[in-house]
């Protein structure tokens with residue numbers, strides 16, 4: 001399945017889950033209200049469990065998973081080969097067909113309408129790096145590609161109705 005399809009499916013599942021929670025809460029809150037003194041300790045217990053669970057998830061997410069991001073690969077090099085790219089609704093203009101392998105390159109991003117994202121995905125659909133494309137600014141994304149193959153570029157900033165289909169690609173060789 002295409003990655004956009006997976007995202008849509010995940011989003012759809014979460015919407016259904018959220019609606020299900022609403023229905024369960026609405027259904028279980030029917031009938032006469034229980035005395036406050038009976039409900040309060042139970043509520044505090046639920047709140048405590050939620051607090052510590054969320055804290056654990058956040059510590060894990062930022063402390064462990066955050067270190068696995070690929071940003072360390074993006075190092076600035078003064079002699080990098082430069083690719084100026086202009087983002088617009090809903091395409092990346094001036095995309096190169098071929099990007100050289102193993103040497104530092106820099107994508108210079110700007111936009112002519114609204115904010116866009118410029119995220120490069122490798123052949124296994126892992127994100128290599130991303131930068132914002134903003135009107136009136138030139139943002140640099142430094143990359144040295146260590147794998148050959150076809151790379152996909154996706155917009156990661158919601159930029160309008162066709163945002164999900166805003167893509168580009170290039171070959172690293």
Ligand SMILES: [Cu+2]
Pocket residue numbers: 116117155156157158159160163164166
């Ligand atoms: Cu977009």
